[in-house]
Amino acid sequence: MLSVLRTIWMVLLHSFRKRDTVLYPEVKPYLPPRYRGRIVLTRDPDGAERCVACNLCSVACPVDCISVIKGEDETGRWYPDTFQINFSRCIYCGFCEEACPTYAIQLTPDFEMGEFDRQKMVYEKSDLTISGVGKRPGYNYYRVAGMAVGGKDKGEAVSESEPVDIKTLLP
Amino acid sequence: MAKITIDGRQYDVDETDNVLKVALSKGFDLPYFCWHPELHSVGACRQCAVKQYKNGDDTQGQIAMACMTPASDGSLFSISDNEAAEMRAQVVEWLMINHPHDCAVCEEGGECHLQDMTLMTGHTRRRYIGPKRTHRNQNLGPFISHEMNRCIACYRCVRYYRDYADGNDLRALGSHMNVYFGRDTDGPFENEFSGNLVEVCPTGVFTDKTLGAHYIRKWDLQNAPSICTHCSLGCNTSPGSRRGELRRIQNRYHGEINHYFLCDRGRFGAGFTTRDDRPRQPLSRSANNVLEPVAKDDAIAAVRQAIASGRAIGIGSPRASIEDNYALRHLLGAEHFVNGLSAAESRASHAVRDLLADNANHIATLREVESCDAVFVIGEDVTQTAPRLALSLRQSAKTKHFELARAANIPKWHARAVHEAGQHHYNPIFEATPAATRLQDITAESTHGDAQTIAQLAFAVASRLDSQAPAPSNVDDELLKRAEIIAETLRNATKPLIVVGTGLGDSDVVTAAGNVMKALTTANDAAQIFPTLLEANSLGMSLFDAPSIDHALTQVESGDVDTLVVNQNDIFERAPTHRVDAVLKNLKNLVVLDHSLTETTARADHVLPAGSFAEADGTLINNEGRAQRFFQVFISEGPIQETWRWCADLARALGRPVRWNGMDDLITAIVDELPQFAGIQDAAPSQSFRKAGMRFPRGTHRQAARTALYAEIDVRERRPEVDADSALSFSMEGYHGSELPSELLAYAYAPGWESNQQAITRFQDEVGGHLKMGDPGVRIMTSKDNGGYTKLPQTNSDGGGWRVAPRYHIFDSESQSARAPAIAERVNGRQITVNRASADKLGVADGDSLSITIDGDALSLPVAIDDSLGDQVIGIPIGSQGVSGVHAASQVEA
Numbered sequence A: 001m002l003s004v005l006r007t008i009w010m011v012l013l014h015s016f017r018k019r020d021t022v023l024y025p026e027v028k029p030y031l032p033p034r035y036r037g038r039i040v041l042t043r044d045p046d047g048a049e050r051c052v053a054c055n056l057c058s059v060a061c062p063v064d065c066i067s068v069i070k071g072e073d074e075t076g077r078w079y080p081d082t083f084q085i086n087f088s089r090c091i092y093c094g095f096c097e098e099a100c101p102t103y104a105i106q107l108t109p110d111f112e113m114g115e116f117d118r119q120k121m122v123y124e125k126s127d128l129t130i131s132g133v134g135k136r137p138g139y140n141y142y143r144v145a146g147m148a149v150g151g152k153d154k155g156e157a158v159s160e161s162e163p164v165d166i167k168t169l170l171p
Numbered sequence B: 001m002a003k004i005t006i007d008g009r010q011y012d013v014d015e016t017d018n019v020l021k022v023a024l025s026k027g028f029d030l031p032y033f034c035w036h037p038e039l040h041s042v043g044a045c046r047q048c049a050v051k052q053y054k055n056g057d058d059t060q061g062q063i064a065m066a067c068m069t070p071a072s073d074g075s076l077f078s079i080s081d082n083e084a085a086e087m088r089a090q091v092v093e094w095l096m097i098n099h100p101h102d103c104a105v106c107e108e109g110g111e112c113h114l115q116d117m118t119l120m121t122g123h124t125r126r127r128y129i130g131p132k133r134t135h136r137n138q139n140l141g142p143f144i145s146h147e148m149n150r151c152i153a154c155y156r157c158v159r160y161y162r163d164y165a166d167g168n169d170l171r172a173l174g175s176h177m178n179v180y181f182g183r184d185t186d187g188p189f190e191n192e193f194s195g196n197l198v199e200v201c202p203t204g205v206f207t208d209k210t211l212g213a214h215y216i217r218k219w220d221l222q223n224a225p226s227i228c229t230h231c232s233l234g235c236n237t238s239p240g241s242r243r244g245e246l247r248r249i250q251n252r253y254h255g256e257i258n259h260y261f262l263c264d265r266g267r268f269g270a271g272f273t274t275r276d277d278r279p280r281q282p283l284s285r286s287a288n289n290v291l292e293p294v295a296k297d298d299a300i301a302a303v304r305q306a307i308a309s310g311r312a313i314g315i316g317s318p319r320a321s322i323e324d325n326y327a328l329r330h331l332l333g334a335e336h337f338v339n340g341l342s343a344a345e346s347r348a349s350h351a352v353r354d355l356l357a358d359n360a361n362h363i364a365t366l367r368e369v370e371s372c373d374a375v376f377v378i379g380e381d382v383t384q385t386a387p388r389l390a391l392s393l394r395q396s397a398k399t400k401h402f403e404l405a406r407a408a409n410i411p412k413w414h415a416r417a418v419h420e421a422g423q424h425h426y427n428p429i430f431e432a433t434p435a436a437t438r439l440q441d442i443t444a445e446s447t448h449g450d451a452q453t454i455a456q457l458a459f460a461v462a463s464r465l466d467s468q469a470p471a472p473s474n475v476d477d478e479l480l481k482r483a484e485i486i487a488e489t490l491r492n493a494t495k496p497l498i499v500v501g502t503g504l505g506d507s508d509v510v511t512a513a514g515n516v517m518k519a520l521t522t523a524n525d526a527a528q529i530f531p532t533l534l535e536a537n538s539l540g541m542s543l544f545d546a547p548s549i550d551h552a553l554t555q556v557e558s559g560d561v562d563t564l565v566v567n568q569n570d571i572f573e574r575a576p577t578h579r580v581d582a583v584l585k586n587l588k589n590l591v592v593l594d595h596s597l598t599e600t601t602a603r604a605d606h607v608l609p610a611g612s613f614a615e616a617d618g619t620l621i622n623n624e625g626r627a628q629r630f631f632q633v634f635i636s637e638g639p640i641q642e643t644w645r646w647c648a649d650l651a652r653a654l655g656r657p658v659r660w661n662g663m664d665d666l667i668t669a670i671v672d673e674l675p676q677f678a679g680i681q682d683a684a685p686s687q688s689f690r691k692a693g694m695r696f697p698r699g700t701h702r703q704a705a706r707t708a709l710y711a712e713i714d715v716r717e718r719r720p721e722v723d724a725d726s727a728l729s730f731s732m733e734g735y736h737g738s739e740l741p742s743e744l745l746a747y748a749y750a751p752g753w754e755s756n757q758q759a760i761t762r763f764q765d766e767v768g769g770h771l772k773m774g775d776p777g778v779r780i781m782t783s784k785d786n787g788g789y790t791k792l793p794q795t796n797s798d799g800g801g802w803r804v805a806p807r808y809h810i811f812d813s814e815s816q817s818a819r820a821p822a823i824a825e826r827v828n829g830r831q832i833t834v835n836r837a838s839a840d841k842l843g844v845a846d847g848d849s850l851s852i853t854i855d856g857d858a859l860s861l862p863v864a865i866d867d868s869l870g871d872q873v874i875g876i877p878i879g880s881q882g883v884s885g886v887h888a889a890s891q892v893e894a
């Protein structure tokens, strides 16, 4: 009996507390930068597409909602020919971001993606790509990878020696 | 048998093996790089370190390289020992010092043995921050990409390419830190088996360029167990597809056929399925005489009309399955069906069929070829017509090395020592071919001549082996001397092998081989025969007991037939062009079912798009009489379907009963009607076969993008298609263990072992042995002894005229692979060949253009001098750049 009264008392007290619920959408909540919402594809510091179409996000995704098809330019640089996310399946787990070796794919604090037509939840590369580096300034995968691509020859990556001269007899 | 102890447990093992092989066979995860079951041990990479103990009291132990340690009785090892594990982790760390940060943009990623080994040893963080050495790459042609930075200098590539495949244009160049694996200059590898480097190299240095052009990771490929359709050997392959498009061919292990290796024709020849000019819709000739797409039902109605109103004959095909051919035969009736082979090839193929029936207990498998100690190749340039056989013959020659090593007490796995013991001693290979072949570097002696000379030599050998055998008269002494030597060698061999082929289009050559076999087997029961034919199902076609394509042509010429229904065949390959031209002109209707735009397809009135091996299920019978099933890789968009489904549709339209709906009842119908095919029903489990209620997956367990793959078309996911024809599933769903019927193994993957050649270990009875659930396929040839020796054929000694020697080319002579863009890039400038004397007689010099008439067709090509050819013999290139097939015992005029 006593506990019942105590509970009612507590509930009564709560009605005078400051409210946690806000009146969304009039009031927008603060979401930290690392909140996991709408996915974007970022660019490297040189402004080029960061994604190299390695497909690691695609295979990491537990709901399999990312499809990436590799393309290759004339200099040998890999890029996504198509990049498609089916957001009607995405659970915003962020596994893709964690798997990405180039920091290309990032989740953002935007979650307002509702659509009446489910087909519109399919985002293409042009819908996903933003113009900046997102949360990861400074990193350019091709500057550390060994492949020669446009603007970076063999031996020009971070911590690389000149290509070996295989004709030399010197030790 | 020896007993060894690994990590406290005792195992029964073969003491002639090394500890690495034994440990892997027993299921241990022991990292390694430089060892390979076919290349054996060199102890170069130091990755397979284990602890070895002197005896039970030894607690200290010492580090040993498992691959260089014999599995001798009573020895004690530990793999899990801390020191050994630490050493292995360190070794990977050294190897990774210079390794580029490339996985994301490396085609090997996802099936990389180096990735697997770094994970297995636990080296997941780079500590080294100093500079990495870099290399420039080479352009290695249309097959293989090169990215030298990724090399860990395990030397597997050169050991495969130089020591195993006997190539010499891949070398280890430079020294110590600078060592480089490549060619002297840019350019494609000359060896016909270079594609295996893609799988042999444990890293992404050598990768498949044809896959790279439309790249997809291994985990995303939808695969099926398949059979290579580019020659008669029936190597097992694992084609991979994505989004209804074939992406690559990978090796599928078969313990008795191809084991770890394919030829380049098989690996890179599938591009014909993705050509833009391929018919993908039913086509009908419109009023203004062009082929135009029509609806499926209209096409069926039109073809129905053509068949019903005309007198039709069906032309089968040696490149199509038993099922496809049977369905056509069923549609038009047995008496209106021809086997689709040229008259000459048909005769020779029937001779091979009889040869196999006579020697049913002596038919070698490709794997057995490798252990034969004397070989006589009769008539066939095997590198060009049955390429994978050439690789096996090279191993048979090198069996000598193992013999000498055994005598010197060197273990068989000690690759370097075996090589040194063997030096340049080879088991004898005798060749009798029209001209020098690519095998000449290992042949003991070659005889060159036309088909008649070759047959005579073989008959002479038979008569030298057994005096009962008929001896040819008026053979010149030189030839007799050779016959004597060959006979002597074969007689003294413990396991002699006869190789014979239909490439010369000459059945006497085959019957001569039959006499040699008869003579050999009377004395030595271990003697083996290994015939080759020209196409994937040539032997199967000979079992139909149908007439050759000549019969169909004659019927049209005589006006008895006015409609041809052609199943996956190009008539222009089977008879002289002028003749086919005339026949096609006289036809009322030409119906073609094909997946390629051949000359015949282009001339058709109606084209039905037939499935290639990638879009169809079927059974092929290889050169040893082994029935093997290939399975559909993907369901194509649009109306492409199996020829046998088209034939069933047509039969229904004609109001004829059809006894089958899917593969199972089709095969039952075949076996019921044609008992010679009994056994093909066992070539693979039936459609209803399940393991624990599960089907068997075409996709890997981690196939990705399932909810996004077609999302741009429709956001709702497609249902996985249901396979009505086999026990496989068109998805990742199903049984993923290793105890599945080998016929249904679509790809090799095992936990921790993602690369094809290493993962397959988990499906083998022992590493490099047989598949543990049995090697796929069943032999269907039943033994039938035709009694005594075959009599000598009539020889025509007209002397004067020019004679023809068909010259094959691995990349040009098989019509389907030749259509693959990567393969076509490797064929350039084929020539007519003659020896110098003939050239003088013809008044031409090297490089001049020569015009000849062959079987009434004009042929004009540049001349190349080849002094290995006989006098008065003209070598004619078979293929897209010469004559399209072997038609007849050809007539030439120069």
Ligand code: SF4
Binding pocket: A039, A057, A060, A061, A062, A063, A064, A065, A066, A085, A089, A090, A091, A092, A093, A094, A095, A096, A097
């Ligand atoms: S957030 Fe999770 S569910 Fe969404 S795309 Fe990334 S991995 Fe897939």
Ligand code: SF4
Binding pocket: A050, A051, A052, A053, A054, A055, A056, A057, A058, A068, A096, A099, A100, A101, A102, A103, A104, A105, B104
């Ligand atoms: S977004 Fe990142 S993980 Fe995904 S394909 Fe591109 S580079 Fe790879």
Ligand code: SF4
Binding pocket: B099, B100, B101, B102, B103, B104, B106, B107, B108, B109, B110, B112, B113, B114, B115, B150, B202, B203, B204, B205
């Ligand atoms: S070879 Fe293997 S480890 Fe090296 S970059 Fe390629 S995938 Fe990665």
Ligand code: SF4
Binding pocket: B150, B151, B152, B153, B154, B155, B156, B157, B158, B181, B200, B201, B202, B203, B205, B206
């Ligand atoms: S290229 Fe490949 S196989 Fe050859 S040494 Fe380097 S890593 Fe080994």
Ligand code: FES
Binding pocket: B020, B031, B032, B033, B034, B035, B042, B043, B044, B045, B046, B047, B048, B049, B065, B066, B067, B068
């Ligand atoms: S595998 Fe044993 S040392 Fe390389």
